[in-house]
Amino acid sequence: MEFFDRAETWSREEIERVQLVRLRNTVQQASGSPFYAARLKEAGIAPADIRSLDDLRSVPPTTKNDLREQYPAGLVAVPREQLVRLHASSGTTGAPTVVHHTQNDLNSWADLVARSMYMVGVRPDDVFQNTSGYGLFTGGLGIHYGAERLGCHTIPAGPGNTKRQIKFIRDFQTTVLHIIPSYALYLGAALEEEGLSGAELPCRVALIGAEPHTEEIRQRIEQMLGLKAYNSYGLSEMNGPGVAFECTHQTGMHVWEDAFIPEIVNPDTLEPVADGEVGELVMTTLCRQGMPILRYRTRDLTRFLSGECACGRMHRRIDRILGRADDMMIIKGVNIYPMQIEQVLMGFPEVGENYVIELVSEDFIDQLTVKVEIRDGYFVEDMRVLTGLQKAIVRQLRDEILVTPRVDLVQTGSLPKSEGKAVRVIDRRGKE
Amino acid sequence: MEFFDRAETWSREEIERVQLVRLRNTVQQASGSPFYAARLKEAGIAPADIRSLDDLRSVPPTTKNDLREQYPAGLVAVPREQLVRLHASSGTTGAPTVVHHTQNDLNSWADLVARSMYMVGVRPDDVFQNTSGYGLFTGGLGIHYGAERLGCHTIPAGPGNTKRQIKFIRDFQTTVLHIIPSYALYLGAALEEEGLSGAELPCRVALIGAEPHTEEIRQRIEQMLGLKAYNSYGLSEMNGPGVAFECTHQTGMHVWEDAFIPEIVNPDTLEPVADGEVGELVMTTLCRQGMPILRYRTRDLTRFLSGECACGRMHRRIDRILGRADDMMIIKGVNIYPMQIEQVLMGFPEVGENYVIELVSEDFIDQLTVKVEIRDGYFVEDMRVLTGLQKAIVRQLRDEILVTPRVDLVQTGSLPKSEGKAVRVIDRRGKE
Known part of the structure; x- marks a missing residue:
């Protein structure tokens, strides 16, 4: 088996050893931001108090509302001139949530995306068509930089214009698509209308994410477009895409635990749920400098899948997103x-x-x-x-x-x- | 004076010496594409025949129609796996025109944009808001990569949503805008409606391009937004932005002659016009590997400005675009x-x-x-x-x-x- 990154081959012990080192650094780094300086002080937590991974549970969670209240830059932990990018939610209700990145943050984000794509067989000689919206939305630029890191021939198609998407797929012999599930179904229906079948398309792989969807929907997408569809999980607060990704076994998404600590908790009590039980995913960044986030409540519902994956990676798997706590x-x-x-x-x-x-x-x-x-x-x-x-x-x-x-x-x-x-x-x- | 790139300090002799070397390489490189292999053979030109810059005039020009006919990849001069990006025109009429890039092409493009921005005082500690559309359009990603090369804090805002643009300018203290002239006027009017004046904005510099506009329009933009507006010239066939750019003297746009050879010709006879006379701009790439283009007829009307620029750069200046041959x-x-x-x-x-x-x-x-x-x-x-x-x-x-x-x-x-x-x-x- 080929790996993009040595971290994919780590044992549980290695993962957890690195996590602890990075968690301590992250708490230290976070305390450089006005928000966490106050929040950690209030909770009586000094970075040196983090002696084991379990100590993370003493840190109060961070909510979307915190991010909104801290707009525009209350969580930034570096001098302003080190920031090179920001991404923001649409902010249609209330203040947008904004994430600021340093160049190192962008580099490690691109590495995580490249690793995810490589895991499902994407290689430098692939032609990659990105149907995500570019700009402030992280699905566009996030995956784009990962594909570039791999050296794919990237078509920054953006969303919509379905006739042109199909034309480009055929004319440039696109082998890999990044596409949201509902649009994949729409594209499949448009293909049928043009009298084409998925088997006639050159596409081999679709990266699908951003919308909760069922296994049946995935199988329909695979059948309609004639490819393998791999689930991708990400959220802009944790960079965007490249947080968790399916391997070729398609049995849940590996969370990149060298870069994040995932927890699954009861949304009411914040206590960890039993292994295999559904709860709210809570995430901590381990590599982010510009704007580290501790115990972010994603509002996404999922569960840890037990047992080891046949691919050999020890990074824990989560189930497909089973809904939003808010939905x-x-x-x-x-x-x-x-x-x-x-x-x-x-x-x-x-x-x-x-x-x-x-x-x-x-x-x-x-x-x-x-x-x-x-x-x-x-x-x-x-x-x-x-x-x-x-x-x-x-x-x-x-x-x-x-x-x-x-x-x-x-x-x-x-x-x-x-x-x-x-x-x-x-x-x-x-x-x- | 500070320069981003040593090429900005070259004398005419140095520029022309480098141009000749690169032109010979480019003709050699271009002849690796199916289109130029045939076109050059038909014209009886071998790469070795290019002994002086004047010999470029023996090469037949390339038109937008050639690019359309060669869709999707007839001008590509490298093995497919070396390509990492394509950009395309909307192709609302007929086939789109497509330009394919290698990683080296993207790097030198980003350098040219970074150099242009640096020339008008943009520095790593600037906050840069890009209101261009991302995706296949080159104005978005093209300028984005240049700003990233400089290390600016980049807001990939994309077009439209004017209330949010204004909110971001104020909340993130945006100092540099990339904006098309008509939208700059629209933004200025929206500011007035909100009871704001340009003097209250943190913006210092606007990079304006993509639409022909007058000096009066530029001055209105400067007054409405309270900043200096610098003209930018580019077209997707020559990468996109970063082809020619104004210096702080605002007396015409320096064509980056280490990367392009500009000619201005009579659109009917293709003979060079006299210095200072208006004609069609014809451009040759000097650094592009993936898809070199020889003597591209831009259809843009302009003229060379005579005399030396007070900034000391010897790269020739063109006047603002005075219209389209097609308009x-x-x-x-x-x-x-x-x-x-x-x-x-x-x-x-x-x-x-x-x-x-x-x-x-x-x-x-x-x-x-x-x-x-x-x-x-x-x-x-x-x-x-x-x-x-x-x-x-x-x-x-x-x-x-x-x-x-x-x-x-x-x-x-x-x-x-x-x-x-x-x-x-x-x-x-x-x-x-």
């Missing part, structure tokens, strides 16, 4: 994640790519409606067939989410398509 | 460039930022209408004042373009605004 819907008092509904829907071969979850309140009672597109071949005239399918979907959804939904079956193309992130949940409760 | 309008048989009209309009202090040129044909006779926004303070009720202004504009336009236009004076805000490149000419002839 939780409370319906008739029951906690439901949209991902649970998607997982049921995608188990039916009759179900197409598009669905919408609508919440209304009727006479003060929550009503959940799921509108589902049925694939062309299955949308038959015989009402009895459709009614049978509809009942089966209702039954399986009820078993999964413990609430009985309405299910509307509609023809392919009747629901709004999107070239960007798909809007799956429309909550009209209290808005009529 | 030429033929009205009643007269050749007219939109820039001529803009230059007249901007000479009137009453005239605002926005104007539109409309061409219609009435009873088979061309009719030119110029709609002009009048600044708020000048749009008075007294018709006689407005009529006097209108007549003065008509008279000056007629003197400049030899055709008598209609001139409509309208209130500020009545013409469509654009956040992107301004559409100034609407030709409705033959379309009614």
Whole structure:
């Protein structure tokens, strides 16, 4: 097996030894920022108090709200002239969250992305088409610098313009795509419309991320585009892409533990959950100079996968993102994640790519409606067939989410398509 | 004086000696591409035939149409695996024009941009906000890599979202902007709406390019944003930005002659024009490996400025772009460039930022209408004042373009605004 980085071959002991050294450095470095100087002092923690990895749990977590309140630069831990880049969330509500980087930060970020891509077989002679938005969004420049570090022939295509994406894939013989799952499905549908099949495309690998999605969605993407799709996890607060990435075994994403410490906690108590239990992912940077972040609450739900990966890497694996702590819907008092509904829907071969979850309140009672597109071949005239399918979907959804939904079956193309992130949940409760 | 690069201090003799060496290498390198192998053979030119810079004139020019016909890779002169980036025009009409780069090409491009920025006082401790579109367009990544080479704190803001641009300028204390002229005016107007003046902004320098504009427009930008605005010239076929750039004397743009050979020719005869005469700029790359281009017809109109620049650099200066050979309008048989009209309009202090040129044909006779926004303070009720202004504009336009236009004076805000490149000419002839 080929590795990009020696850190991929470390044993658990080596990983944890390096983590402790880097954690101590990071706490020291962080205390150079106004925010952490105050926060650590308040918690009575000096950098020298970190004597084991377990001591990290004494550090108070950092939230998105902290980052907003510290806008524009309260977490910066180096002199301003050492900063060479910033990335920011759109900030449509409230202040944007901003992350500042030094040149070293950018270099190690690019290395992590390059390592992730190399792990799934991307090599310097690949042609890499990046369909992520460039600019302040980290998905564009983040992956771009990783591909450049590898020496791929990079097409900075950006999002949208699907006809041109397909033209470039064919004309430049693109072998590797970076693409969000909903756009991958959209691209697949556009291919079909042009009478092309995935098998005719030169693409071999897709890096997919930024949107929670199910295993069924991944398999559809693989089948429609004729390639292997690998899950990527990242968030701008932890650089962006290159935090955790699937290896070729596609059994969960290895967190690059030489660069981050992941924890999974109960979002209410902040206590660690049992191995294998779902909780909120909390992350600490280990290599960042410009703006180290300690115990960042990602709001992303996942769990550690137990056992060793067949690839031999000892970096722990997390499951695909199972939802956002914030996406939780409370319906008739029951906690439901949209991902649970998607997982049921995608188990039916009759179900197409598009669905919408609508919440209304009727006479003060929550009503959940799921509108589902049925694939062309299955949308038959015989009402009895459709009614049978509809009942089966209702039954399986009820078993999964413990609430009985309405299910509307509609023809392919009747629901709004999107070239960007798909809007799956429309909550009209209290808005009529 | 500080220089970024030793090449800035070369004498004419040194520049020309290096140019000849690099030109011979470039012709040799180009002949490794399918396109130039055939083209040079057809013209009976072997690389060894280039014995002086004058011998370049025996090489047939390359046109945009050649680039389109050679899509996707007919001009590539290196093995495919050495390519690491491509940029492409939008290709809204016909095939896109594509330029492929090696890592060396990207490095020397970044150096040229860094040198240009350094020349106007940009330093590592500057905060640089890039309002260009990223992705396939070269204005975004091209300038971005130059700023990174210098070590500026770079905000990859991208275009649009003007409220956020202003917020970032103020919150991150942006000192250097990269911005197209029409958007700089738009930003200035947005500032005024927020009750801010340019003097309150931290910006010191704006790099402006990508759109032909007049000296009056530059001065308005400088006044509105409270900074110095420096003209930048580039085109994706010659990398993008970093081809020619103004020094602090603001008397024309130095072409980086260690990396390019510029010629100015009569677009009909391809003969060189006399020094100081306007003609079409023709450019040859001297450092490009992936895709060298010989005698590219830019279609941009300019002229060499004579005399030595007070800055001491011996790299020849070109005037601001005076129009596109393709933008030429033929009205009643007269050749007219939109820039001529803009230059007249901007000479009137009453005239605002926005104007539109409309061409219609009435009873088979061309009719030119110029709609002009009048600044708020000048749009008075007294018709006689407005009529006097209108007549003065008509008279000056007629003197400049030899055709008598209609001139409509309208209130500020009545013409469509654009956040992107301004559409100034609407030709409705033959379309009614």
